[in-house]
Amino acid sequence: MGWLYENEWCIGVIYLIAGPLIAIFGVSMFPYIVASLVAIFMMGLVCGLALAFGWMASTGGTIAVLCVAVILGVLAGCLVRRRIKWMLGVLGLISGFFAGGLIFALISAMAGGWTAVWAYYTFSALLAIVGCVLAIYIGLPLVMICTSFAGSYLFMRSWTLFFPGNWPSEAEMMSAKDDGVDSLEMTGLFWLYFGIFIVSFACTLTYQCKKGVPNKELDDHFQSA
Secondary structure (H helix, E strand, O other): OOHHHHOOHHHHHHHHHHHHHHHHHOOOOHHHHHHHHHHHHHHHHHHHHHHHOOOOOOHHHHHHHHHHHHHHHHHHHHHHOOOHHHHHHHHHHHHHHHHHHHHHHHHHHHOOOOOEHHHHHHHHHHHHHHHHHHHHHOOHHHHHHHHHHHHHHHHHHHHHHHOOOOOOOHHHHHHOOOOEOOOOOOOHHHHHHHHHHHHHHHHHHHHHHHHOOOOHHHHHHHHHO
């Protein structure tokens, strides 16, 4: 077992700090928020894949993977930051990916811990594509929804990393070689996590709709469209 796998709270701290900022200031600080979200998503993806393939089983491997994850995350954030349409597409893609994971978790909970790997990949991929297309063409309202959703999801997931074992783990899904991971046991904590997400999403979306001032780049893009 890798050190990071046994100490997921390290990633949880990042999610705990970044989640509320993304959810609350998504539309007013759009370019910086999306660049940060892309960087966090890329770092999480790299670490998840590394855990799945056992590349973080040693101290040296953990350090190397973390360094690569940070570099790739920063590069991805800087690259996406160059064009507003890229930022919109990636925001929808990441939000859709998170939505797929959330739907998969709900189905898993209601099906008594069912964790078929193909379902995780299918839901995440399909909703990522849908989110990408919608974010580009629908406009500002969807930006508010996506940033509130993604930020609230990260905030909720931070708590699942502080108290693991009650939410389907991306690393477990990526490392599964058969039809699923049968060791997951859903408890009341799962629904508590889901409640935290719902409340966070509702509150932050309401705040952005009432108090959020669109970033100038974002506003200019939709006015010229």
